Amino acid sequence: MYPSKFDYFRAASVEEAVALLHRHDDAKVLAGGHSLLPIMKLRLAQPSALVDIGHIHILRGISHHDSTIRIGALTSHATIASSDVLRRDCPLLAEAAGHIGDPQVRNKGTIGGNIAHADPASDLPAVLVALGASIHIAGPTGERNVAAVDFFTGLLETEVGDHEIITAVQVPRLQTASGTGYVKFEHPASGYAICGAAAVILLDRGHVCREAHLCFNGVTDTPHPAPGVGAALKNSTLGDADIERAVDDNIQIEDPLGDVHASGEYRVELARVYGQRALKLARDRAIS
Ligand SMILES: Cc1cc2nc3c(=O)[nH]c(=O)nc-3n(C[C@H](O)[C@H](O)[C@H](O)COP(=O)(O)OP(=O)(O)OC[C@H]3O[C@@H](n4cnc5c(N)ncnc54)[C@H](O)[C@@H]3O)c2cc1C
Incomplete structure (x- = not known):
């Protein structure tokens, strides 16, 4: 199956991605493409445009702070599963990411795409809720944070608005005696x-x-x-x-x-x- 026709835009920054989504009403964000492209090929989704965020390097990577760890939305499941920081300080997330799909899916799929798609069968949503994580979202009016427990609003539905993108996920560092x-x-x-x-x-x-x-x-x-x-x-x-x-x-x-x-x-x-x-x-x- 082939997807229906769409325009393709490659965003160089979060601001540009948000502006493109604002300009093209029916546009969709493209991250790893492992959920979006199959449903486009089945014509279950027919966006008029794709906004590729794959080259916004600031969205990729894992950094740790005093009591939290920040994971960029474009960070792949494979990177999460093999991260020394996460394996030591948030092993639940690393463990779950290591159980996702197969090596191809783990190398291409991203944490942002996984939770934005909000498939009930995905591994990361329940993990983020159990951890008390928060999700960072950028949009035309700035940035906001949403607790994971409030983020998933229905079947394949989340708090992310039409002109917004997920920029990062923040998880607490594991305490001693836990x-x-x-x-x-x-x-x-x-x-x-x-x-x-x-x-x-x-x-x-x-x-x-x-x-x-x-x-x-x-x-x-x-x-x-x-x-x-x-x-x-x-x-x-x-x-x-x-x-x-x-x-x-x-x-x-x-x-x-x-x-x-x-x-x-x-x-x-x-x-x-x-x-x-x-x-x-x-x-x-x-x-x-
Ligand atoms: C064969 C197969 C097996 C799989 N097995 C598992 C499994 O066992 N467990 C599991 O949890 N998952 C599984 N997945 C899903 C996979 O883990 C990916 O995380 C998932 O496909 C989406 O991530 P992606 O980066 O590819 O997102 P995409 O496919 O690019 O996007 C998915 C959706 O999220 C939106 N989106 C993407 N990034 C953002 C962002 N930063 N901000 C806002 N919206 C965004 C897109 O517009 C689209 O609607 C599987 C997938 C496949 C194809």
């Missing part, structure tokens, strides 16, 4: 998550749980956090039975996604099992 884990039940061909679970655990002295965060992907239109699980685990010693009970008693998934790959009922059961696995993995890493 652990994280990402596990997924993946589609065998694409690697996309049928259900994924991302967990973050912070400990007080004596291995007592100070905070626990759990978020799923693949089970609902948007990343599905489970705050009740975190509340149930607070102040517990995170034994296997504590984790299993917290998940069994507190996962409420109304209207789960169901399709040819897995029914809604099956996805809810996967969330229960993978939620427990992710939390146990995070706990084991926190206490080791």
Whole structure:
């Protein structure tokens, strides 16, 4: 299949990209092209113009600050997975990026494109929500930051407006006495998550749980956090039975996604099992 006709513009700066999007009403941002080009070829998207941001070098790379790490929107999954800074200070993101698709997808796909596309089966949205990340967005009126938990607004929908681009993602650096884990039940061909679970655990002295965060992907239109699980685990010693009970008693998934790959009922059961696995993995890493 061939896409319908479109104009192509290569932006040299964030300002130029925003101006081009403003000038061409029906334009789309092009990053790695791994989601946009297939849907254009299927004619599920027919933008009048593409604004290629691939040459805006300021959007690429990872830098660390006192308590946070900034990842440029154009940073590839492969770069994230192999980053020493992220593996040490935000291993959850590096771990999840390493599980995306195959080497070609990881080399071309970008973190900005992944979250802008907001596929419910993508790995990074739930990870960013569990981490308490924020998303930096630039538009005609300047820059703004949106918490990851507010960023994903519906199936393939986000807070990013028509004339805006994501410039970066900011994640907190892992504190001492903490652990994280990402596990997924993946589609065998694409690697996309049928259900994924991302967990973050912070400990007080004596291995007592100070905070626990759990978020799923693949089970609902948007990343599905489970705050009740975190509340149930607070102040517990995170034994296997504590984790299993917290998940069994507190996962409420109304209207789960169901399709040819897995029914809604099956996805809810996967969330229960993978939620427990992710939390146990995070706990084991926190206490080791
Ligand atoms: C075979 C295959 C397997 C895959 N498996 C997985 C998987 O297992 N897990 C997973 O998470 N993902 C998977 N993906 C998706 C992949 O990870 C890419 O992240 C994703 O395709 C989008 O990133 P991209 O950079 O290619 O964006 P593009 O395809 O260029 O863009 C995607 C969308 O985001 C918009 N966009 C891109 N960048 C920005 C920006 N900076 N600001 C605003 N809007 C922007 C575009 O306009 C478009 O609407 C898979 C893809 C393929 C083709």
